[in-house]
Amino acid sequence: MARLETEFLGVTFDNPFFIGSASPTLSGKHLQKIIDKGWGSFVVKTLSVDKNIRPDVRPRLASVRKDGTLSGLQNCELITTHHLDWWERELKPIQETGAPFVTSIMATPDLDDWAFMGRWAEEHGASIVELNVSCPHGCPEEHMGMFIGQDPQLVHDVTKAVKDEVSIPVMTKLTPNVMDITQVGKAAEKGGADALAAINTVAGIIDVDIYNATAAPFVLGKGTIAGNSGPQVRPIGLRIIAELAQSVNIPLSGIGGIDSWYNAIEYIMLGATTTQNVTAAMWYGFGIVEKWKQKTLAFMEEEGYDTIDDMVGAALDGVSSYDHLEVEDHLYPEVDDGKCLHCNRCTVACADTGGGAIKVPKINDINDEECLGCALCAVVCPVNAIEMVVRGGSRRWTRDEGPPQE
């Protein structure tokens, strides 16, 4: 019998779907709603010592959409705008529910502030403390967030400062805006991190208004390089979780562009034990988790997984270095006539940027001689009517080995 209950850092959660630290976790009222809707847990909006609290700009969000569906979000929201005494009041009723939760904290490289905030989080009910060394906007200018997360030594030092101070597990949340995530992950691990969370937002510009010659997020006519999230960043998040899973020996919490139960399982199969979601919850509301839980359970039953843990890292063996990928030079497309809509996307794509091997109108008459085996036809097909199959013998080799002699 499949079950969603997940043990992470010694704490048992009802399911692995958390709401990440962001506007959805900005007050006690929001946190209570997350509990009521059945999420596994949440990460409280990033808190800091009172001297680091600033007001937010308005507005602070911009998006790109395709046919009304979210492709990506950009935000330049800061950490909480509230002082710690306000948070003390907000968290009290949440603590009384007994629901385990994570509190996100931030500070400058002042290690005393990190230690203080770690202690504060523990004393105010957190089961785990998450270190935000990864916000890419507003904070780096104040020597916080990504300013720390881009420097492995600082990541090590702040992680150690909190670890030395608290008895709850410490999870360091990493920025994707670095050259080599494994160096930063290892530095956090060396500093005593019990887990890593990744990714925070990707620094970028989501939109340029070419009529008014300005850029997102259009804060009273001006843009700024800020944090991008949602489906557009998922490949980066998945890549980073896979790289971390292959380079550190501590558990991971996967974040970035999770838009469905399927995406959450993708993160889990690349090595994450829990997942965090922000943008989808902002776009569709907290209610999405109910379906995610049902669909995940159905998938687990169908595929024979009893626990979430059974799926953790299951796809990692499928992530190889390029040199170990196999070459099969007799791989050609095969069209399923029963599925084909005769839309001709494959023929246009192949004629213009492939080998010109699929000719209209004889869609199933593929010229293997001209086919490059690129699979462009298969990826553009809107109904997955094309499968790549081995035809006319088989020749396989790895790049290391080189092609077999004729």
Ligand SMILES: Cc1cc2nc3c(=O)[nH]c(=O)nc-3n(C[C@H](O)[C@H](O)[C@H](O)COP(=O)(O)O)c2cc1C
């Ligand atoms: C509006 C907004 C505010 C955010 N604020 C925080 C924050 O205070 N602390 C933090 O660690 N991450 C913050 N994030 C980053 C998210 O926690 C998350 O890492 C990122 O959005 C990627 O996940 P997603 O694609 O599911 O949104 C924020 C993201 C958004 C969209």
Ligand code: SF4
């Ligand atoms: S695999 Fe590439 S070259 Fe071959 S038919 Fe498809 S698009 Fe054309």
Ligand code: SF4
């Ligand atoms: S893209 Fe797919 S549906 Fe369209 S013609 Fe090609 S095989 Fe048929």
